[in-house]
Amino acid sequence: MESRMNPANHQIRLAARPAGLPAGSDWELTTEPVPVPGPGEFVVAVAYVSIDPAMRRWIDADYREPLAIGAVMEASAVGRVLTTQHPEFAVGDHVYGGFGVQDFARSDGTGVTKLDPLLAPLSSYLAALGIPGLTAYFGLIDVGRPRAADTVVVSGAAGAVGSVTGQIAKIKGCRVIGIAGGPDKCRWITADLGFDGAIDYKSQDIERALRESAPEGVDIFFDNVGGEILDAVLTRLARGARIVLSGGVSQYNAQQPRGPVHYLELIAARASMTGMLTPDYADRYTQARAEIAGWLRDGRLISREDIMEGGVRAFPDALRTLFAGENIGKLVLTVP
Amino acid sequence: MESRMNPANHQIRLAARPAGLPAGSDWELTTEPVPVPGPGEFVVAVAYVSIDPAMRRWIDADYREPLAIGAVMEASAVGRVLTTQHPEFAVGDHVYGGFGVQDFARSDGTGVTKLDPLLAPLSSYLAALGIPGLTAYFGLIDVGRPRAADTVVVSGAAGAVGSVTGQIAKIKGCRVIGIAGGPDKCRWITADLGFDGAIDYKSQDIERALRESAPEGVDIFFDNVGGEILDAVLTRLARGARIVLSGGVSQYNAQQPRGPVHYLELIAARASMTGMLTPDYADRYTQARAEIAGWLRDGRLISREDIMEGGVRAFPDALRTLFAGENIGKLVLTVP
Numbered sequence: 001m002e003s004r005m006n007p008a009n010h011q012i013r014l015a016a017r018p019a020g021l022p023a024g025s026d027w028e029l030t031t032e033p034v035p036v037p038g039p040g041e042f043v044v045a046v047a048y049v050s051i052d053p054a055m056r057r058w059i060d061a062d063y064r065e066p067l068a069i070g071a072v073m074e075a076s077a078v079g080r081v082l083t084t085q086h087p088e089f090a091v092g093d094h095v096y097g098g099f100g101v102q103d104f105a106r107s108d109g110t111g112v113t114k115l116d117p118l119l120a121p122l123s124s125y126l127a128a129l130g131i132p133g134l135t136a137y138f139g140l141i142d143v144g145r146p147r148a149a150d151t152v153v154v155s156g157a158a159g160a161v162g163s164v165t166g167q168i169a170k171i172k173g174c175r176v177i178g179i180a181g182g183p184d185k186c187r188w189i190t191a192d193l194g195f196d197g198a199i200d201y202k203s204q205d206i207e208r209a210l211r212e213s214a215p216e217g218v219d220i221f222f223d224n225v226g227g228e229i230l231d232a233v234l235t236r237l238a239r240g241a242r243i244v245l246s247g248g249v250s251q252y253n254a255q256q257p258r259g260p261v262h263y264l265e266l267i268a269a270r271a272s273m274t275g276m277l278t279p280d281y282a283d284r285y286t287q288a289r290a291e292i293a294g295w296l297r298d299g300r301l302i303s304r305e306d307i308m309e310g311g312v313r314a315f316p317d318a319l320r321t322l323f324a325g326e327n328i329g330k331l332v333l334t335v336p
Numbered sequence: 337m338e339s340r341m342n343p344a345n346h347q348i349r350l351a352a353r354p355a356g357l358p359a360g361s362d363w364e365l366t367t368e369p370v371p372v373p374g375p376g377e378f379v380v381a382v383a384y385v386s387i388d389p390a391m392r393r394w395i396d397a398d399y400r401e402p403l404a405i406g407a408v409m410e411a412s413a414v415g416r417v418l419t420t421q422h423p424e425f426a427v428g429d430h431v432y433g434g435f436g437v438q439d440f441a442r443s444d445g446t447g448v449t450k451l452d453p454l455l456a457p458l459s460s461y462l463a464a465l466g467i468p469g470l471t472a473y474f475g476l477i478d479v480g481r482p483r484a485a486d487t488v489v490v491s492g493a494a495g496a497v498g499s500v501t502g503q504i505a506k507i508k509g510c511r512v513i514g515i516a517g518g519p520d521k522c523r524w525i526t527a528d529l530g531f532d533g534a535i536d537y538k539s540q541d542i543e544r545a546l547r548e549s550a551p552e553g554v555d556i557f558f559d560n561v562g563g564e565i566l567d568a569v570l571t572r573l574a575r576g577a578r579i580v581l582s583g584g585v586s587q588y589n590a591q592q593p594r595g596p597v598h599y600l601e602l603i604a605a606r607a608s609m610t611g612m613l614t615p616d617y618a619d620r621y622t623q624a625r626a627e628i629a630g631w632l633r634d635g636r637l638i639s640r641e642d643i644m645e646g647g648v649r650a651f652p653d654a655l656r657t658l659f660a661g662e663n664i665g666k667l668v669l670t671v672p
Contacts, residue, residue, distance in 0.1 A: 064604070226600070248600045259595025264562070264584045266611035268400070273610075275603035 009034050011102040012073045012315045017061055021253045021323055024316045026059075027073070034082075035106040042084035044095055044105045050076040050126040051308075051318045051331040052160075053224075056252035073101040073315065078115065078125050079335075089114075096125050101315050103335055119293050120303070127330035128296060128303030129289055131278055132160035135246055136222075137288045138281040140165050141172075143244045143274050144220040148173030151214045153233055156224035157195065158185035160330035161246055164292075165222045166195050167301050174220070177213050179206065179229055181325045188328055193302060206232035217269075220244065226251045227258060234262035237269035245275040253323060304329030311336050345370050347438040348409045348651045353397055357589045357659055360652045362395075363409070370418075371442040378420035380431055380441045384643075386412040386462040387654045387667040388496075389560075392588035409437040409651065414451065414461050415671070425450075432461050437651050439671055455629050456639070463666035464632060464639030465625055467614055468496035471582055472558075473624045474617040476501050477508075479580045479610050480556040484509035487550045489569055492560035493531065494521035496666035497582055500628075501558045502531050503637050510556070513549050515542065515565055517661045524664055529638060542568035553605075556580065562587045563594060570598040573605035581611040589659060640665030647672050 008031045015028040037043050058074055059067050067074055077099040081089050086109055089095065097112035099105035115125050127133060139161075140146060152169040156162040157178025166176045166189060177197040178189040186198035199209040206229060210218065217238030223230055226248030233243075243266075251257045266273060281288070295301035306327040308318050311334070318333045344367045351364040373379050394410055395403050403410060413435040417425050422445055425431065433448035435441035451461050463469060475497075476482060488505040492498040493514025502512045502525060513533040514525040522534035535545040542565060546554065553574030559566050562584030569579075579602075587593045602609060617624070631637035642663040644654050647670070654669045 245603050257597050259597040259599050261593050261595040263595050266609060267581050267613060270611055270613060270616060272608050273602060274608040275606055277603060277606060280606060
């Protein structure tokens with residue numbers, strides 16, 4: 001399988017702390033020898049690198065423990081074990097872990113899980129079966145607490161988390177409206193994913209569109225975006241509404257971040273806004289993944305990966321693609 | 337008792353919809369004959385008018401059903417029944433209701449409750465035994481869900497709601513830090529009310545002060561103020577923190593309202609921000625009032641009313657006093 005294996009390890013490192021959207025010059029491509037595992041270690045040949053909105057936060061000076069200048073960029077990834085001195089990981093094992101933006105990663109197994117490539121394509125473990133799918137699952141079910149016939153609104157609806165969130169809400173019997181940018185995404189979430197409605201934030205007035213498509217108000221808002229979208233939905237909450245704060249991608253590159261001006265609508269609606277982080281639910285990942293895998297198998301859930309070619313050197317471009325909102329589904333980078 | 341009764345009914349009416357802080361010219365003083373009750377009605381001689389931050393919202397063009405220009409200003413008030421043709425209200429009964437900013441109010445009894453003047457002074461029914469006290473009670477207990485040893489932060493801590501909230505939190509075994517403006521208020525809440533700490537937002541950096549006084553983070557933030565105070569507390573949340581949104585007095589007169597810029601800290605802290613409106617708990621008022629009255633009787637709770645003289649014509653001044661933050665405790669206006 002690794003016959004055309006590159007004998008060097010290409011890595012993307014943080015060269016400068018970006019202000020706003022990261023530029024190409026904020027990154028450095030370095031080349032090292034392929035690592036060799038020490039006792040209790042193994043080396044992974046990375047196959048797909050996950051491109052995540054949260055990456056912008058990890059490199060921000062304000063982040064609690066920002067990535068150091070010169071360090072290999074952190075990333076979730078999937079791959080196969082190439083060489084091993086670890087008793088529990090054998091050559092050829094398919095694995096998921098925080099392998100970083102590099103061709104090869106050395107690991108002692110911390111935070112690494114083995115994957116079943118027969119259950120779903122490897123890239124799905126970065127999408128519906130990975131953190132985005134688990135975020136959708138626990139955020140919607142545990143924090144949003146959907147009841148049948150609830151009106152659920154999802155922002156970033158054609159993205160990795162939003163697309164799964166809306167589909168799970170449909171499975172739970174809710175009416176689902178997705179907010180996304182552009183006609184292609186809106187068509188995809190309604191025609192292919194079965195959302196009941198779509199609002200194109202690039203061409204529509206969200207508040208007015210919600211007044212028409214959710215006249216009784218919004219029961220659950222699963223927010224991945226923040227900014228003007230959050231403000232618009234705040235004005236259309238049903239009584240007792242739950243806002244699930246999963247992310248705020250519109251704010252991550254903002255040099256002057258904005259808070260939700262209409263936050264006092266939470267009082268009028270007796271509504272809540274609750275933040276969630278997926279790793280808190282780690283002890284339930286196995287159960288959740290089994291349920292998600294069942295939905296994938298039954299065709300009730302679609303996992304779409306938007307796969308960018310070009311290897312780790314394409315990473316700066318991939319991040320730009322993500323923040324330009326050009327991907328549909330989960331953006332991943334192949335490592336050849 | 338009403339021997340020096342004024343033979344006319346003075347009323348404050350909304351003359352113009354204010355932009356920002358209401359000015360004297362936004363109000364009109366009118367004089368009418370004292371009303372006479374029709375069948376099933378009674379007339380109340382108002383004794384105290386409640387001066388509430390929410391009043392600014394009731395007259396705002398953006399409010400859901402704003403008070404009409406020319407209408408008598410809405411207000412909660414307490415008084416005594418002067419004349420009656422209502423079978424359930426007798427002359428001399430002490431009553432609470434939405435009687436408006438006027439000397440005399442005609443009522444059919446809707447939303448009017450009888451008060452026991454032996455339990456507490458009449459003005460307390462606008463403070464600890466009234467909506468402010470009930471807001472503190474249900475907001476803290478039902479929405480905040482205090483556990484013993486929680487760190488509770490209260491804004492507007494020397495105000496009608498905040499002063500009761502902090503005292504109930506102490507009764508529940510919490511560590512309580514109040515945020516208030518100026519040394520007099522800070523001294524009152526610590527020396528007289530027993531708060532564990534006070535932060536003077538006029539002279540202190542709130543974020544830094546919280547780092548010192550709540551090094552483990554804030555478990556419950558009961559917010560009456562919003563603005564910079566909310567933003568500062570958002571950066572100091574403990575994991576699983578609950579923010580109770582009771583009001584946002586800093587925003588009510590703001591021509592350019594601001595949202596909480598640091599709202600994404602809710603994600604890092606897995607925290608929630610929940611709006612509450614006291615009337616939702618109306619079926620539990622009797623039980624709550626009995627408990628609050630017990631605390632007042634035992635001296636565990638102090639209800640302080642800041643009483644302004646001058647009758648209804650002093651209402652515009654009273655509202656200015658409130659928004660200038662010059663009152664300590666619940667601001668009420670006497671009606672002679």
